[in-house]
Amino acid sequence: MRARRRCEYALARTDRVQYSADEALVLKQKAEDVLPYLNDRCVYLVGMMGSGKTTVGKIIAEVLGYSFFDSDKLVEQAVGIPTVAEIFQVHSEAFFRDNESEVLRDLSSMHRLIVATGGGAVIRPINWNYMKKGITIWLDVPLDALARRIVAVGTASRPLLHQESGDPYTKAYVKLTNLFEKRMDSYANADARVSLEDIAFKQGHNDVNVLTPSAIAIEALLKMESFLTQKAMVRN
Numbered sequence: 103m104r105a106r107r108r109c110e111y112a113l114a115r116t117d118r119v120q121y122s123a124d125e126a127l128v129l130k131q132k133a134e135d136v137l138p139y140l141n142d143r144c145v146y147l148v149g150m151m152g153s154g155k156t157t158v159g160k161i162i163a164e165v166l167g168y169s170f171f172d173s174d175k176l177v178e179q180a181v182g183i184p185t186v187a188e189i190f191q192v193h194s195e196a197f198f199r200d201n202e203s204e205v206l207r208d209l210s211s212m213h214r215l216i217v218a219t220g221g222g223a224v225i226r227p228i229n230w231n232y233m234k235k236g237i238t239i240w241l242d243v244p245l246d247a248l249a250r251r252i253v254a255v256g257t258a259s260r261p262l263l264h265q266e267s268g269d270p271y272t273k274a275y276v277k278l279t280n281l282f283e284k285r286m287d288s289y290a291n292a293d294a295r296v297s298l299e300d301i302a303f304k305q306g307h308n309d310v311n312v313l314t315p316s317a318i319a320i321e322a323l324l325k326m327e328s329f330l331t332q333k334a335m336v337r338n
């Protein structure tokens with residue numbers, strides 16, 4: 103099972119991402135700054151559903167020249183069921199979580215990967231054992247922005263937020279709030295935190311919704327560099 107999975111992982115490819123010329127230049131510079139410190143280690147993006155792990159992860163992978171993997175997609179491939187929602191329905195959340203842990207264990211023996219984890223991967227301590235072999239970055243997005251994004255794409259692909267009736271924004275917001283209260287201490291285990299509120303403040307905006315995925319990727323690279331250089335200083 104493990105050998106078959108590895109083969110499948112090797113076949114995945116990063117989708118190409120578009121960004122403005124200015125952002126592309128800054129992204130390249132920041133990627134060059136952080137690469138020597140990364141030393142081929144994997145980067146794991148953690149954060150709530152809709153926080154942009156998949157979107158931002160693809161950008162970071164592209165500029166670093168690393169491979170991108172989405173742990174949800176790897177679980178779907180390993181289980182042979184096309185969506186996470188169907189895995190929850192046909193099996194259970196616990197079955198999904200067991201497979202998610204197996205995927206993270208397999209990835210932890212590899213190098214030069216950017217991994218977008220599922221929002222709930224942080225709740226199992228064993229997953230931290232795997233992820234801490236690399237660098238972990240928390241994408242911290244205000245819950246109202248998350249609810250707005252998720253409602254815009256629909257909740258069908260995110261079984262923990264799916265509802266049949268009622269105002270979708272309010273229901274998503276309430277469910278996200280409950281989940282976040284249970285998970286926030288776990289997200290805080292990450293090596294670095296990328297706060298959209300902080301980026302918006304630095305850029306003089308009072309709305310996180312104006313931040314582009316590339317601006318968030320640039321901040322993530324800065325935070326990675328700062329974490330890794332501090333770690334190097336402590337060691338020396």
Ligand SMILES: Nc1ncnc2c1ncn2[C@@H]1O[C@H](COP(=O)(O)OP(=O)(O)O)[C@@H](O)[C@H]1O
Nearest residue numbers: 150151152153154155156157251255313314315
């Ligand atoms: N910075 C952003 N601004 C606006 N929408 C975004 C941003 N980042 C991601 N999105 C959108 O939010 C939704 C969730 O993003 P996704 O990358 O799938 O999050 P996650 O993998 O953390 O669940 C997608 O529809 C995506 O296009």
Ligand SMILES: O=C(O)C1=C[C@@H](OP(=O)(O)O)[C@@H](O)[C@H](O)C1
Nearest residue numbers: 150151152186220221222260261
């Ligand atoms: O928060 C969660 O528990 C989940 C998040 C989802 O991934 P995204 O964070 O990519 O949406 C997916 O793993 C599953 O629906 C459970």
Ligand SMILES: [Mg+2]
Nearest residue numbers: 155156172218
């Ligand atoms: Mg995702």
